[in-house]
Amino acid sequence: MNTSLRRFSSLVAVLALVLAGCSDPSNEAAESEAESQPDAAPEPVTWRFALEEIEGSVQDAYAQEFKRRIEERSDGGIEVDIYPYGALGTSSQLTEMLQDGAIELAFASPGHLADAIPEVGVFTLHFVLSDNTEVNRQVLSDERVLDLFQPLYNDEDMQLLGIVQEGWMIWSGDKPLRSPEDFKDFRIRTMTSPILVNSYEAYGANPTPTPYSEVYSGLQLGQIDGQVNPIFAIEEMSFYEEQDYLTSARHAQFISTVIASQDWYADLSDEHRELVDSVSAELNDWIDAVQIQYNEERLQKMLDEGGTEWVELTDAEREVFREASLDVRDVYIDNAGESGKEILDTILELVEEAEAETEG
Ligand code: 6CS
Secondary structure, eight states: OOHHHHHHHHHHHHHHHHHTTOSOSOHHHHHHHHHHOTTSOOOOEEEEEEOSSOTTSHHHHHHHHHHHHHHHHTTTSEEEEEEOTTSSOOHHHHHHHHHTTSOSEEEEOHHHHTTTOGGGGGGGSTTOSOSOHHHHHHHHTOHHHHHHHHHHHHHTTEEEEEEEEEEEEEEEESSOOOSHHHHTTOEEEEOSSHHHHHHHHTTTOEEEEOOGGGHHHHHHTTSOSEEEEOHHHHHHTTGGGGOSEEEEEEEEEEEEEEEEEHHHHHHSOHHHHHHHHHHHHHHHHHHHHHHHHHHHHHHHHHHHHOSOEEEEOOHHHHHHHHHHHTTHHHHHHHHHHHHHHHHHHHHHHHHHHHHHHHHO
8 A cells, every 4th residue: 555545544543543532542642641740640551452353253352361461460551442343444454554553553464464574475375384283383482483574574664472373264165165176166255465365276266355344245145155264253253154064174274463563662661562572472372272262162153053064174185285285385485585485494394393292
């Protein structure tokens, strides 16, 4: 997006925040007010945290726990306001607002963010991470991975705070999707980054990148045949109501990243910056347990309701998809260049090491 358009959308966002009646949008304002009235109890500073998902989602659970820990440990000095999906804009708009300093914290999923940072497209490739959640946690928290990504986020005025897994990506459709033949001409909705289109074209599908908010109507109106998301999202966004089958290939985890405005993060006091760092590090393990629970419970809920069938691919069926997915790694490297290749190689190496350790 060009600069004037970005400024315009940020202005609209700031207006939305003011109209929403949020407290003083500026940390500086709150801090200087406290200085000028030494006897008054200092006003808490407000940190705004925008989500790409609705209330009750995995991102919401993360943000609520982030808020609880930050507010408790700052002893009333900080208030975290959470904006669920729909309050401020689409995923890409949230990222732009954060880059312009209109919000302090947000989730940014690679499925949308790879437009701005092609290297994060690595998390949208299939069969790169392990099919073991524990192994993935170890890899995603590894300093080597974070150090490779941090300068790329900084170049885009963002600070990367953590990489979060939200559950296995599940294919929902009007039929089981057991082989690339089943995907032939299948109109599957993907997130908006172009690399996802390549992933599904490799299976013979007809991918349609669309914002999250338009998926349900797309299914309802028959504009798409299916979509791909973790179980909790398929349930809470009601996608399953329009679909007969859920197919699990364990081909990828839904990955999101937790980001802060880089200027805001750099201007924090040492104490507040350490608080942000420690709470986000703690929440990596915490959210893994929560997402597993959410995904299990919501699958049960959908199956109990009836009308949705669960299909689990065999190892042999998965292998056919794995082989079909491999050429897309070259497309990723063409887009993301040397730094993208280094990231892909590092992740593959770390997954192999961690899997060997786990099996050992
Ligand atoms: O499919 C999407 O676009 C969205 N899915 C999830 C689970 N979270 C955010 C993302 O935008």
